[in-house]
Amino acid sequence: xxxxxxxxxxxxxxxxxxxxxxxxxxxxxxxxxxxxxxxxxxxxxxxxxxxxxxxxxxxxxxxxxxxxxxxxxxxxxxxxxxxxxxxxxxxxxxxxxxxxxxxxxxxxxxxxxxxxxxxxxxxxxxxxxxxxxxxxxxxxxxxxxxxxxxxxxxxxxxxxxxxxxxxxxxxxxxxxxxxxxxxxxxxxxxxxxxxxxxxxxxxxxxxxxxxxxxxxxxxxxxxxxxxxxxxxxxxxxxxxxxxxxxxxxxxxxxxxxxxxxxxxxxxxxxxxxxxxxxx
Amino acid sequence: xxxxxxxxxxxxxxxxxxxxxxxxxxxxxxxxxxxxxxxxxxxxxxxxxxxxxxxxxxxxxxxxxxxxxxxxxxxxxxxxxxxxxxxxxxxxxxxxxxxxxxxxxxxxxxxxxxxxxxxxxxxxxxxxxxxxxxxxxxxxxxxxxxxxxxxxxxxxxxxxxxxxxxxxxxxxxxxxxxxxxxxxxxxxxxxxxxxxxxxxxxxxxxxxxxxxxxxxxxxxxxxxxxxxxxxxxxxxxxxxxxxx
Ligand SMILES: Nc1ncnc2c1ncn2[C@@H]1O[C@H](COP(=O)(O)OP(=O)(O)O)[C@@H](O)[C@H]1O
Ligand SMILES: [Mg+2]
Numbered sequence: 467x468x469x470x471x472x473x474x475x476x477x478x479x480x481x482x483x484x485x486x487x488x489x490x491x492x493x494x495x496x497x498x499x500x501x502x503x504x505x506x507x508x509x510x511x512x513x514x515x516x517x518x519x520x521x522x523x524x525x526x527x528x529x530x531x532x533x534x535x536x537x538x539x540x541x542x543x544x545x546x547x548x549x550x551x552x553x554x555x556x557x558x559x560x561x562x563x564x565x566x567x568x569x570x571x572x573x574x575x576x577x578x579x580x581x582x583x584x585x586x587x588x589x590x591x592x593x594x595x596x597x598x599x600x601x602x603x604x605x606x607x608x609x610x611x612x613x614x615x616x617x618x619x620x621x622x623x624x625x626x627x628x629x630x631x632x633x634x635x636x637x638x639x640x641x642x643x644x645x646x647x648x649x650x651x652x653x654x655x656x657x658x659x660x661x662x663x664x665x666x667x668x669x670x671x672x673x674x675x676x677x678x679x680x681x682x683x684x685x686x687x688x689x690x691x692x693x694x695x696x697x698x699x700x701x702x703x704x705x706x707x708x709x710x711x712x713x714x715x716x717x718x719x720x721x722x723x724x725x726x727x728x729x730x731x732x733x734x735x736x737x738x739x740x741x742x743x744x745x
Numbered sequence: 746x747x748x749x750x751x752x753x754x755x756x757x758x759x760x761x762x763x764x765x766x767x768x769x770x771x772x773x774x775x776x777x778x779x780x781x782x783x784x785x786x787x788x789x790x791x792x793x794x795x796x797x798x799x800x801x802x803x804x805x806x807x808x809x810x811x812x813x814x815x816x817x818x819x820x821x822x823x824x825x826x827x828x829x830x831x832x833x834x835x836x837x838x839x840x841x842x843x844x845x846x847x848x849x850x851x852x853x854x855x856x857x858x859x860x861x862x863x864x865x866x867x868x869x870x871x872x873x874x875x876x877x878x879x880x881x882x883x884x885x886x887x888x889x890x891x892x893x894x895x896x897x898x899x900x901x902x903x904x905x906x907x908x909x910x911x912x913x914x915x916x917x918x919x920x921x922x923x924x925x926x927x928x929x930x931x932x933x934x935x936x937x938x939x940x941x942x943x944x945x946x947x948x949x950x951x952x953x954x955x956x957x958x959x960x961x962x963x964x965x966x967x968x969x970x971x972x973x974x975x976x977x978x979x980x981x982x983x984x985x986x987x988x989x
Contacts, residue, residue: 521946544952552950558901559940560947562894563959564870571960576952584960602962604755604868606897624951 468496469532471628471659472550476527477517479683487513488524489683495628495661500654502670502691503663505680506705511663512555514680515630518661520546532627548577551626555633557613566608566616567592567601573624591623595649611642615649622653629653631662635669647673671695671709679704748900750812750864758803759866763966764875770797770974771863777981778855783848786985787855793977794858802866812865816857817850824850869893874961887957895937902936903929 472495479488487510495501503511516522517529520536520543528535531549536542554560563569567588574584592598595615600608608616614637621629634650635643650673654660663680664670670677670691677695678688681704687694694700696712707713754760759767771794778790798804804812828846830839839845863872870890877886906929910916915925945953 516946519950521949540954543949544954547950547952552947554943554947554950556943558898559943560950562891562944562948562957564868564890564894565962568959568961572948572958573951575958575960576954581960588960602761604751604870605894607755620951 468498470494470530471497471532472518472661473530473533474514474517474527475530477514477524477529478526479513479517479522479524481513487683488517491527491684493678493685493688495659496676497627497659498654498657499676500650500660500674501662501676501678502674503661503678503680504665504667504670504704504706505663506665509680509704510683511680512632513683515552515632515661515663518628518630519550519552521552548624549626550628550630551621551624553618553621553629553631553634555636557610557617560617560620561605561613564604565601566597566603566605566619569605569616570620570623573620577624587623587625591619594622594652595619596645610637611639611645614638614642614646618646618649622658626658628659628661631660633664634662635664635666643669665706667695667701667706667709668711671712679706681705748897749808751868753804753808753812753865754868757866759801760868761964762866762970763964764867764871765966766970766974767863767867768875769971770978771859773974773978774862774981775856775859777978777985778852778859781982781985782989783852783855785988786981787848787852789981789985791851791855791858793981794855794862798858798862798865802862804865809861809865812861813854813858816861817854820850820853820857823853883956890957895940898940899933899937902940903933906932 472493474491474493477488477491480486491510491514493503493514503514505511513522517524520529520538523538531546536546561569563572570588570591571584574587575581579587588601589598592601595618597612597615597619600612600616605613605616614634618631618634631650634646638646647669650660650662662674674691676689677691679686679694679700686704687697687700695709698708698716701708708716774790774794778787781787781790795809798809799806824846827849828839828843829836831837870893873881873886873889873893877883907916907925910925910929914921915928916922948957
């Protein structure tokens, strides 16, 4: 078993007003993994991410980073944010500066880097996201997809060991999602551990190597993506269905077992997303 | 209007020019417009400012006229009162045949066009960064920058709410419109608070500890531009003092 980089043990959290969001949640993330936290809306995925970078403090339970508690002190949180980056779902919640380059420079400068080093980090992050040409652009004059990439650049400019992404593909079109996955592939190849939330089984299937099924504030099942996503019962229990491609496989097998030929249905086939490279 | 000027400034040819360059040109001209005798001083300033905006900065003529329309309108209506006199129970042209009124219009138009030249070529954040360099406290500049950024988010939110209301016929007739407007304003406050809360999470995730350090682009001042600006201003001053 690889070293655990982030671990949540028995997390419980209620929002003010007594709305329960996490109820005894356990999650373990091994270094170098790409973990999809998969669950329906309102399951508590965002709340979980906010715990994993120390923004929210659990009512019960602990969050460990590389086996130790960093603590909720000023110094502890500073260390925490350096090691665990966060990309919020809505990029407008993150981009505060007037221009893209200024925004991306904020994190590196907070790390105490010199202006020259920070400048290099900015250039590198913008390059990685393919938005070097937007460096001087006003943040309010970007498309949604561009904002999203700027927000990710702002997080990776701090070179975190773990990057948390909340619904990274939400609101992106097909091309935008493909570009995003390519960027994440590169980050993963460079050794960054990725944890992303999604309610999209197809995205989880195309990119994650591990999946945590999440419902009602708890992880119901965590395991290899291919296994968990093929478990129709487990998925159904949290209100999800297997990825379309797997679903088609199941159907084919069932039809074969029943001795019927599968009818060719162009409409159904049309809905099947092309599996991205790497699988 | 803010948005309109912002769009011009962000897209303009002088966007990447040093703020100092543009300030020297625009505020220098403004100083001349105020201090020189309006004829021919203000007229010359007006000509130079319009020339700089249209040919130098490449502000589209229609947009430039639109910007100038409001201050010009004010100046004209105000001057109309100066151009006429009440006597013998009737309205007459003033004894000076409206010369005084024309001079007031000239000076107002010249002053306004100098400020508009700066506003239409320099995005607000640049002005704030510039002010910071000449002594505006960092805290104030940061708050102003965040406010400026927030303005656009609020406008987006307002536009979205308005569109949603219109889609359900909320803006038909003044009675419903008024009610919808009230709801919109009432919605905007909690949305803004929620947005601010999440912005704080986003900042904290990147190590926010009370200040907003940023690598701002350094745009070197252009000696050629400065020489041209100061030279032009000296010429305007010289010519108008010599003529008057
Ligand atoms: N700021 C908040 N205040 C009160 N309740 C909240 C807040 N944010 C989320 N919740 C509630 O907590 C639960 C989990 O929400 P969330 O973590 O956002 O779920 P997900 O990201 O999986 O959609 C939901 O029931 C939601 O209504
Ligand atoms: Mg969420």
